[in-house]
Amino acid sequence: MKVNAVNLTETEYALPGNRTCPGCALALAYRHILKALDGKVIVTVPASCLTVLHGMYPITSVTVPCVNTPFASTGASATGLVAGLRATGRKGLTVLAMAGDGGTHDIGIQSLSGAAERQEDFIYICYDNEGYMNTGNQRSGSTPLGAITGTTPILGKRQNPKDIAAIMEAHCLPYIATADASYPLDLYEKIRKAREVKGTRFIHVFTPCAPGWQFPYSDTVKIGQLAVETGLVVLYEIQDGVFRLTAASASLARKGKLKPVSEYLSLQGRFKDISEEQISQLQDWINARWQCYLERANNSRSATDIAESAT
Amino acid sequence: MVKRISKASIRLLDGNQAAAEGARLSRVQVIAAYPITPQTPVTEALSEFVERGDLKAEYVAVESEHSAMAVCTSASLAGARTFTATSAHGLAYMHEMLHWAAGARLPVVLACVNRAIGAPWNILNDQQDSISQRDTGWIQLYARNNQEILDTIIQAHKIAETVYVPVMVCYDGYVLSHTEMPVEVPSQETVDKFLPSYKPHTILDPANPKNYNLVTLADPRANAEGVLCHGYMELRYLLQEALQNSVKTIMQVGQEFGKLFGRSYANLFWEDDMDDADIIIVAMGSLAMEAKVAMDMLREEGHKVGVLGLRVFRPFPKAALAKALEKARLIVVFDKNISYGSEGATCSEIKSALYGNKTNASIRNFIVGLGGRDVKARELADAVRKALTSMKSGILNIEYPEWVCYI
Numbered sequence: 028m029k030v031n032a033v034n035l036t037e038t039e040y041a042l043p044g045n046r047t048c049p050g051c052a053l054a055l056a057y058r059h060i061l062k063a064l065d066g067k068v069i070v071t072v073p074a075s076c077l078t079v080l081h082g083m084y085p086i087t088s089v090t091v092p093c094v095n096t097p098f099a100s101t102g103a104s105a106t107g108l109v110a111g112l113r114a115t116g117r118k119g120l121t122v123l124a125m126a127g128d129g130g131t132h133d134i135g136i137q138s139l140s141g142a143a144e145r146q147e148d149f150i151y152i153c154y155d156n157e158g159y160m161n162t163g164n165q166r167s168g169s170t171p172l173g174a175i176t177g178t179t180p181i182l183g184k185r186q187n188p189k190d191i192a193a194i195m196e197a198h199c200l201p202y203i204a205t206a207d208a209s210y211p212l213d214l215y216e217k218i219r220k221a222r223e224v225k226g227t228r229f230i231h232v233f234t235p236c237a238p239g240w241q242f243p244y245s246d247t248v249k250i251g252q253l254a255v256e257t258g259l260v261v262l263y264e265i266q267d268g269v270f271r272l273t274a275a276s277a278s279l280a281r282k283g284k285l286k287p288v289s290e291y292l293s294l295q296g297r298f299k300d301i302s303e304e305q306i307s308q309l310q311d312w313i314n315a316r317w318q319c320y321l322e323r324a325n326n327s328r329s330a331t332d333i334a335e336s337a338t
Numbered sequence: 339m340v341k342r343i344s345k346a347s348i349r350l351l352d353g354n355q356a357a358a359e360g361a362r363l364s365r366v367q368v369i370a371a372y373p374i375t376p377q378t379p380v381t382e383a384l385s386e387f388v389e390r391g392d393l394k395a396e397y398v399a400v401e402s403e404h405s406a407m408a409v410c411t412s413a414s415l416a417g418a419r420t421f422t423a424t425s426a427h428g429l430a431y432m433h434e435m436l437h438w439a440a441g442a443r444l445p446v447v448l449a450c451v452n453r454a455i456g457a458p459w460n461i462l463n464d465q466q467d468s469i470s471q472r473d474t475g476w477i478q479l480y481a482r483n484n485q486e487i488l489d490t491i492i493q494a495h496k497i498a499e500t501v502y503v504p505v506m507v508c509y510d511g512y513v514l515s516h517t518e519m520p521v522e523v524p525s526q527e528t529v530d531k532f533l534p535s536y537k538p539h540t541i542l543d544p545a546n547p548k549n550y551n552l553v554t555l556a557d558p559r560a561n562a563e564g565v566l567c568h569g570y571m572e573l574r575y576l577l578q579e580a581l582q583n584s585v586k587t588i589m590q591v592g593q594e595f596g597k598l599f600g601r602s603y604a605n606l607f608w609e610d611d612m613d614d615a616d617i618i619i620v621a622m623g624s625l626a627m628e629a630k631v632a633m634d635m636l637r638e639e640g641h642k643v644g645v646l647g648l649r650v651f652r653p654f655p656k657a658a659l660a661k662a663l664e665k666a667r668l669i670v671v672f673d674k675n676i677s678y679g680s681e682g683a684t685c686s687e688i689k690s691a692l693y694g695n696k697t698n699a700s701i702r703n704f705i706v707g708l709g710g711r712d713v714k715a716r717e718l719a720d721a722v723r724k725a726l727t728s729m730k731s732g733i734l735n736i737e738y739p740e741w742v743c744y745i
Contacts, residue, residue: 069542071412084554085567092542094415095551096408097434103405104412107368108542110396111416114367120544138408141401 030215035059040066045080045088050244052208052234052251053154054080057125059211060152061091063218068121069112071096071104073135075127076161076236077154101126102138105149121222122149129159132168132191143198143227150221150228153191154208156236164239164297171259172309173292173301174240183300187312195229196265202228204264204273208235209251213274217264224266233260241296250294258285258317263324270327272320280321288313346528346599351521353514356484357423357449357507358383359521360491362393363529366421366447367536370398370409374428375461376511377451381423403428407435407446414444415550419495419536422446425511426453426467433471436504440475440577442551445498445505445536448476449491452623452674453511454709462710463511465623469651469675469683471506475577477584478652480623481509482608484519489601492524496533496591501584503577508651510624510674512710524599532598581653588650606655608647609662611637615644616667619722622648622684625672625706625713632718643722648684656691663692666699670725672718673739674707681739689735700729703739717742 028034040061047054053076061068070093072078078095082088096104105124112120126135131153139151158176159165165178169188176184196203202224206214214232221228235250237243242250254260255275262276272280279285288310292298301309351359357380361369369388371381387393396413400406403424410420424432429450439446450468454460468478479494481487487509494505509515540548557569568576589604596602610630612618617636621629626647636643646662663669673682680686685703692699702725707713721742728736 066544068544069416078553081549081552083559084552085559085561087549087552089549090547091544092547093549093552094412094542095549096412097438099404100408100435103370103400103408106398106400106405107370107409107412107414107420108416110368110370110398110409111413111418111420114396114413114418115416117416137401138405141405144401145399 030212032212035215036062036065038062038066040090041080042088042090046082047076047080048238050237050247051076052236052247053077053156055211055247056154056208056214056232056234059215060123060218063215064121064123064222066091067119068123069094069108070123070125071101071108073101073126073130074098074161075130076156077125077127079161098130099134100138101130101135102140102142102151105151106142106145106147109148124149124151126151126153127161128153128155128157128169129167132189140198143195143200143229146226148225148227150218150230152230152232154232154234156234156239157188158239160236160239172312173305174297175300176297183305192229192231198227200229201226202264202266203230205231205233205260205262207233207251207255207260207262209248210255210262210274213262220264220266239297242294246294250291253286253291253294255279256286257288257291258313259288259291261317261320263320270323272324280324285313285317346522346524348520348522350518351484351523352379352516352518353484353487353509354379354451354516355383356488356521357491357509358387359523360488361421362387363524363526364421364492364495364533365393365419365535366395367418368396368398368410368413368420369422370400370406370413370420371422371424372400372403372406372428374403374425376453376515377423377425377428377449379515380449380451403431404435407432407439410446411435411439411442411444414446415442415542417536417538417541420446421448423449423451425451426455429467429471430455433474436471436474436476439504443502443577443580445495445502447491447494447498448504448506450506450508451511451515452508460709463513463674464708464710465508465510465674466676466708468506468508472652472683475503475581476652477503477505477581477588478650479505479507480649480651481507481514482624482627482647484514484521485601487514488521488523489595489599489603492529492533493591493595493603497584497587499536500587500591501580502539503580503584508623513624528598532595585650585653585655606650606658607662608649610645610647612644612646612662615642616665617641617643617722617726618646618663618666618669619643619718620646620648620669620671620684620688622651623674625674628713628715629672629718631715632722635715635719636722641722641726651684654687654691659688659691660695660697663688663699664696666697668725668729669699669701670722671701671703672706672721673703676705676708676739685739698734700725700734702728702736704742705739706742711743
């Protein structure tokens, strides 16, 4: 049965009253991630906004077991949990690593890459708020072109972000997906799917940050939706090498019309100084990527058709 | 039917093989390691044990030492007995995770094959690597020979799992790691009797969820039931207290080991010919064996020399050392490390142990054997003679150490 807002489990594993900022997309995403895993999970978390969400000793707002681990070590910590459970004969638990973009794209990429190459059996979620938000918004390897941050204070970031999902795809993983906190049911479905797969599974979740990106707390969901509608975030999954657009990105592909990126940029204080030239650079980058995804979706479809007709 | 009891066997093992045998006999459940000279053969031997099925364990061939220790800490939290081995730069790269393992009170055991640290590159022996990690909250035990490596690794698991402090077993690279010696390898049965399987005091379980190592404030804070819980500083105090108290556990475990295996470790340091000695050489690791040769040379000349071989560097057994050094007129401390701008680390510790106790001894510190520089017994004896001459000046303490080198 497909999950919807009515039949979604009412059990909460991330309780209300946590310490995240108002309008936090991570809180929204995490709530649905834990629901999708039915609480049968051990979480490992590096230094990040999720550490803040989890609370301060001796009080936590989360009802699943959790290990806090140093910044660079998330992939290795998840490996250790899997190895420890296997060595002591415990079955039926999912190990979930939850790191931010700094902890994934930057300082954590070595231990993540090592674990993925070894095909360690866990789900790794990168929740991406496009910068070091927990330390007050500094540039990361995921910060977009033109964004003002604490360490790109005048000129804005002058590079595009790295494509972390593509990097992880190069590790031949059995399941890779992108998701967006503004589409929680799509995220939920992807976690459910990932849960049934063995090996390293990677999900890249877009989580807008109201204070860091400077938009009103009430606009989190809208910003997340606009990111998809402008093609800046593309929702897809790759299972056993087969690429598929999902949710709003799939319907956009059918309709074939993206909103201009300026609509997304103009609502956020971090882009207030972006130049026209940078906007058009960003638009070109989005258009080119979108074209690639469309072609890939079409090719995958025909490849699947061929495979199906052959059997 | 008569049950056949397998006996211990004597085998010719180098230090790395002895370490691997120690880990195998300890039935470690998760091993995570990254190769580095001179530790590499330990990782190869353990991989072979696991692939052959001689050891039922998860061997994780990690991509770095930082990850090796992260795998060990998380696997330990999941309830497994864990082991790793490293050297020099690998240990330095682990530094953050060493703090984490001790802070989280996880009974991880690490074999440190002592090697010099760059720059410049050097793969040979000194003890700068483990000494540089002395303030991470780990118990540090040093072996003088390959038998002690094997025995200490087995004891280390028991100590760690009793006091919930990780233990580093240190042995000199090449001097021990790549030198074969006869080693008595105990039977699995006897080791099992000594070291039962690991039963963690807490376990990661969704039925009883706990959140480990989350943000902890400076001051105590009440939990949801209103009970005041420790602040960060109290947790740090408890770690210090655990290390202080671990002296008793180290002695007890060593004594119990002696009863079962015939080699007692009911001591915190080794004493050779100390009874009548008024000149005492202090050294740690294999250097303490080398010092015994120097001692014999000096005894032939009529000097009453003894050797104190440091075994337990953390916790540093101050009271016991002060007692043992009580009768010394001259204490000559050899260090295979240097705390730059100060002196050898063990010399500082010895001085700190003696302060306020009945002693009038002169103390001389010599830095020797850095980066694999050969340490000859003759050089150690020369240093002691030099110290004897300088002692006549009446100066008890010299500000900086002397170096046995060509400058």
